[in-house]
Amino acid sequence: MLKRVFTAPDPGRTRLRFAARAVLGIGLAVVACGLAGHALPGVVTGGLAALLALFTVADASVRGQAVTTALLPAVGLPVLTAAAVLHDHPVARDLGFLAVIGAGVYARRWGPRGHSLGVFAFMMFFVAQFLHATAGQLPELYASLALSLSAAAVVRFGAWCYERRTPPAPVPAPPGGRGLARVTTRQAVQATAGAGLALVLGQLVSGQRWYWAVGATWWIFVNTASRGETLVRGFRRVLGTVIGIGLGLLVAVPLHGAPALTAALVAVSVFGIFYTAAVSYTWMMLWVTLLAELLYGLLGVLTPGLLALRLAETGVGALGAALAVLFVLPVTTHTITDAWIQRALRRVHACTAEAAARLAGDPAADPAGRAAELEQLLGRVRLAVAPLVHPLNPMLGRKRRARRVLALLDACARESRGLAAVAADPEASHDARLAAACWRVQAAVEALTDGESAAAAPVERPPVTEPALAHLHGLEHALAELAQPLRTPSGSPLVGA
Template sequence: MLKKVFVSPDPGRSRLRFAARAVLGIGLAVVVCGLAGTSLIGAIIGGLAALLALFTVTDATVRGQAVTTALLPVAGLPVLTAAAALHGHPVARDLTFLAVVGAGVYARRWGPRGHSLGVFAFMTFFIAQFLHATTGRLPEMFAAVLLSLAAAAAVRFGLWCYERRRTAPAAPAPAAGTGLARITTRQAVQATAGAGFALVAGQLVSGDRWYWAVGATWWVFVNTTSRGETLVRGFRRVLGTVVGIGLGLLIAVPVAGAPVPTAVLAAACVFGIFYTAAVSYTWMMLCVTLLAELLYGLLGVLSPGLLALRLAETGVGALGAALAVLLVLPVTTHAVTDAWIQRALRCVHACTAEAAARLAGTEGADPAPRVAELEQLLGRVRQSVAPLVHPLSPVYGRRRRARRVLALLDDCAREIRGLVAVAADPEASHDARLAAACWRVETAVEALTGGGASPAPGFARAGGTPVARGGGPRAAEPALAHLHGLEHALAELAAPLRPSSASRLAGA
């Protein structure tokens, strides 16, 4: 697990910058709240609002990110008002919380912006329970949220806007469909059912900290689609919480809310949350748990008994999520895995087409955004296949085939990156062999996906033979080598992705 976090590739040091900017933005938000005269409660809600703004807003463009950040108060402040107003009315509060859960998950159908606003709305209600917010505190809490979002935006879009120096890929869109055929709709129903179980069971465990169980259920559903993904994420959440509680007994309890060491440790936890989020959910949960313990230390309520209660509530929430995905409108691992693999393979062809067009001299051809999109899609493939390659998976044959598919897709990505690097060389060109290899890649992708790949721009068929448009007579040997490697990986994928193998792979 250590190796996964600290040895995982970090192209362009993007995770490092993501984490460092988060520490700066959240630190500035807390300082601004302090200078504005808010209480400890105001500083905490302000810091958490800034954390959510920097963590959940993932639009493909800087402009889109700015719009979503500006809309966060529109989604969050009414929910905060409702949570505070219903503080003394448990039944209405609980029903409203479940409605926020369902609406927040359903909003994912509108892509990254809907996801961000849904998460912010849910977490605003959650934070209100965490801080026991009442209507008397609303003016201070509103001010803290607005000031913190402004501080986070100043860092993200002014002081440290590294996204302007790169092309951001479009995030994979949610699966299409209507009614209950749409995965986001099914997940909204599942999450509401799971949260309902967690809410009732959590209150039986503790009348004061029941919201931890609902929060655990919610976050298990974030960025998951199939029942297998959700079950694995629930296991990892519990594991990260257990380890985080162990560290809390060694670190947070002795610190006991002392301001300076708590601030330093909280900054380290924030860095850890952002740095590990992309590679290890277990590590991220460890950091989240330790941060929560430090905040409870500041509030003067941290104790070993409270940590044991947090573990119990997390277990209840993970159980609620597991029951929901198994019993309520289940989405099979097979359907989700197949869909992401198909999209990744089509993106492989699109990358090849753009690179070939670039080599052919087609104006405006740029494979870089396609490569970034491929990396995102492969990340989704790995996530969807995670239940099959998990060490606790009982079916060895399925686990072996899933690992084979992942290895071959990684081979495809490596060859694509090499091809794109060659295409970026202004001295590179192509010959007819390059055109023929591109068509063979297209044919291989069509065979694996059942068609749907489009011809490579910059090339045309003539009498069934691929011929090139543009370019010079010089051979493009490095490009051909990468294309041949790509052909080989696609050919090897045919066996584990056969219909019979695919059904066994995913355990439909």
Template structure:
């Protein structure tokens, strides 16, 4: 697990820049709140608002990201107001919290912007419980949110806007449908039911920290679609929390809220959250847990007993999510995985066609955005296939075949990256063999996605031209994909 975090590909050092910019943006937000004379509660609120603004906004274009960031306070401040006014009315507060959960998940049907606004709304209500916000604190909290989002935006879109130098990444949209056939609708129902279970059980565990259970249920549902994905994510959340609590006993408890070491460790935790988020949910949760422990240390309430309560509440929340996805409108792994793999395969063909057009001198041909889209889709395939390759999955045959699918898709991506690098060379040439190879790639993709017979990849002499060699590599990987994806003598890769 540790090796995966530090050896995972980081093209253009995007994850490194993402994490470093987050530390800078959140530090600036906390500094601005301090200069404005805010209390510790205001500074914590501001820091968390900046973290969310930098973490959750994932629109494909910089302009879209700026619009979504500007909309965050419009969603968060009304929710914060409701949480503060309902602080002394437990039943109304809890029902409102569940409504925010359902609405936040349902908003994902509107793509990245809906997802970002939904997360910000939920976390605003959660933070109000975390800080025991009352109406008397609202003016300070309003100012902290506005100042911090502005500070985060100044860093993201002014001081360090590295996205302007990158092609816009096409974030895969969730599967469509209508009514209860729409995955986001089903998830909204599941999340609300799971959160209701977590809320009731969380109150039984702790009357003061019950909201941890609801938060655990919420975050298990984020960026998952199928039943299998959600169960795996719940397991990883508990595992990350256990490791984080163990680390907190060694680090956060002895520090006991001392300002300088807490600030340094909090910065390291923020860096870890952003750097590991794309490659390891377990490691991200470890960093989140350590950050929460440090914040409780600042607030003067961190004890080993509190950490035990957090672990219990996390387990309750993960259990609530698990029960909901298994018993309430379940979304099977089969349909979701098949859809993502098919989209990735079609994108493989689109990448090769665009690169070949670039080599042929077609004006405006640019494969870079397609490659960015393919990386996003492959990340989504890995998430979808995760239940099949999980160590606890007893179906060894499916596990082995799922790993083979991932390996071959990664081979396709690697060859395409090489092809695009060749196509970027103005001296590279195009000939009829490239066009023929692209046609064969298209035929193989059509066969894999349409159920036809995949053409066998013939043994050819190694191509000396780099572009042709990369295309032959794509052909070879596609031909080999036919066996693990579907075979009449084997059960389906994913299924009933």
């Protein structure tokens, strides 16, 4: 796990820039709130708002990101107000929290913007519980929110807008459907049920920190779609929390909230959250846990007993999520895995078609953009397949097949990147062999995505010197080999129902 974090590829140092910009944006937000004379609850609220704005907003274009950022207060302020007003009315507060959770998950059907707004709404309710916010504190919290989101926007869209130079690939939206067939609808019901159970059990464990259990359930559902993904994510959340608590006992507790050292470690934690998020959920949770511990240190309430309570509440939240995905409108791993693999294969088709058009002289064709989209989709495929390749999965045959599929899809991505790079060369030319190879690749993708039980066997072709043709031959071979692990001779899918 440690090796994976530090050796994972970071093309264009995107993760490094993402993390460094987050530290700058959140730091600026906290300084702005401090200079405005806001009390610690306002500073914490502002810092969290900036973190969410920089972390969750993931629209495909800079313009889209700016619009989503501008919309955050429209959902955050009403939710923050409701949470503060209902603070002394437990039943209404709990029902309101569950309503926000259901609506926040359901909003994911509208893609990255719905996801971002849903997360922001949930966290505004959560931070009100974390700070025990009351109606009298709302004016200062509103000001902190406005200052912090403005500071984050200045950094993201002004001082450090690297997306203008390197447009990000669109974040894949979840699979569609209608009614209860739609994954986001089923997840909204699951998350509400799981959070309801976590809320009840969490209050039995602690009447003061019950919201930790609800928060654990919520974040376990984020960026998951199937029961397998959710169960694996729950395991990783608990593991990351355990490691983070151990680190907190060594680092955060002895500090006793010392401002300067705590501020430095908060910056390190923020960097760690953003840098590891795309690579390891366990590591991200380690940094999230340490950040929470440091904030409790600033509030003067951090003790070993509080850390033990956090672990217990996290376990309750993971249990709520697990029971919900197992028994409330379960979404099978196969359903989600197949959907994402199909989309990745179609992106291979699109990349090949764009490359062929570019080689034929069409300057508007963009194979590089399609290759970047394929990379994004493969990240989502890895998440979907994670339950199958997990060390605790006892089904060794399916584990081997899943690993083979991932290796061949990685080969497709590698060859697609190479093809896109060659097609971008103005000296590259198109000939009949390239056209025929492109057609064969597209036919192989169609055979796999149309549900045919078999595809053409791999054909060993003579070595070629033309780079474009070599990449196309590599794609042909990888796609032909994919037919076997994706479907057994009897036609069964990669994973069972």
